[in-house]
Amino acid sequence: MPPHNPAKTDNILVLGAGELGMAVLRELAARSAASITVMLRPSTLYSVSADKHQTLLELQALGIEVLPGDAVNDSEDQLAAMFSGFDTLVSCLGFVAGAGTQLKLARAALQSDVKRYVPWQFGVDYDVIGRGSPQDLFDEQLDVRQLLRNQSRVQWLIISTGMFTSFLFEPSFGVVDLSQNTVRALGSWDTAVTVTTPEDIGRLTASILFEPTLVNQVVYTAGDTLTYRQLADTVDRLLDRTVERVEWTVPALKADLVAAPSDPARKYRAVFAQGKGVAWDKARTYNAERQIETTTVAQWIEQHLL
Structure with a gap:
């Protein structure tokens, strides 16, 4: 049974501003009265890269605050301290962050005061694929799910989107x-x-976060x-x-x-x-049931x- 007290979404922290992170941030900024913050590596904030400078300018224009933090090099305690004070934490940091990062972020989220965690599981149905698949990083995603399911303090949502x-x-x-x-x-x-564009994932994620009935479950989307x-x-x-x-x-x-x-x-x-675990019926997805075009x-x- 879902909890009767869905987590508030007044104060959202998004981890990462890559292709998916920016899509989520744009949609949250467009539709939300909530305060939106993004965690970026300090090296990004002081980079001379034109692309990274453009990203920072866009974040500023969207009214999104920036929090310096490094998912790879900061300790779990440091990350937990950063996450505390936010209602909802959405990770858009994928496998490029390296093995062990997904579990580290999940443990930091559970150690923090955050009310709800949306881990980076924007992809396949790891439960169906199971352990020992050809992509060894998938086992860590199952470890994250087990960690979240075995506790009750932090609410969670997993958004399965298929491949980009x-x-x-x-x-x-x-x-x-x-x-x-x-x-x-x-x-x-x-x-x-099953495939979904990052833009659609951004729109659907922003919508899903503000549906109070969606708690502690896997939500399926499909373009x-x-x-x-x-x-x-x-x-x-x-x-x-x-x-x-x-x-x-x-x-x-x-x-x-x-x-x-x-x-x-x-x-x-x-x-x-x-x-x-790599395909599901589009007619039975979140977006199709709500007649959201993708x-x-x-x-x-x-x-x-x-």
């Missing part, structure tokens, strides 16, 4: 490779994948859910071409991973090829490739 839509078209990932006029199926042509056959058909139709279709089977992708066990792209391909793969192609 753009990742399907990332040449290094190898699914849609337009330079080679090729679409590759991970697992089989009937294997499905689109489609098979690799449907993906190839969509690319052919919208780009007026006939792509070469190549099937990457699970055994072949596992063999690729054995040959280069530390290659992140090979880990992800092997996980998605297995088809477990960007389909076809719309993404029209916006970015035409």
Whole structure:
């Protein structure tokens, strides 16, 4: 049973201002009367990078406060002290922060006075995938879930979004490779994948945070859910071409991973090829049930490739 006293959302701290973090921050600033703060590494605040300077200018224009903090180098005690005083903590710091960071942030959140924690689990359904998957970082995500479920002081929400839509078209990932006029199926042509754009994740996260009935649960979103056959058909139709279709089977992708066990792209391909926990029915998602429009793969192609 969800608690009858949902956490307040008067004072929100977002960790990170990368692609996903900025999408969440923009939407929170646009729709919220709450105070919004973002934690950024001190090196970002004093960087001479034009991109980072532009990010800081945008945060200032949005009225978002900046809190210096380093998820990797600061201790759990230091992070807990920073998190205290905020009602809701949303982590947009992904796997690039390194192994152990997700657990460290979760422990710091539970040690702090924060009322609610939204960990960085904007991706697949780790419960369904289970332990020991080809992507070894996923086990840590299950550790985070176990930590949150085994306590009752801090409320939590997990938002499952599937893969970033753009990742399907990332040449290094190898699914849609337009330079080679090729679409590759991970697992089989009937294997499905759920995808959502960062912009939609930002909008939906901002909406989910202000729904008091959503407490201590996994919330599913989807921009689109489609098979690799449907993906190839969509690319052919919208780009007026006939792509070469190549099937990457699970055994072949596992063999690729054995040959280069530390290659992140090979880990992800092997996980998605297995088809477990990487796709769910869009009709049963948070956004579909509330009739919130999200960007389909076809719309993404029209916006970015035409």
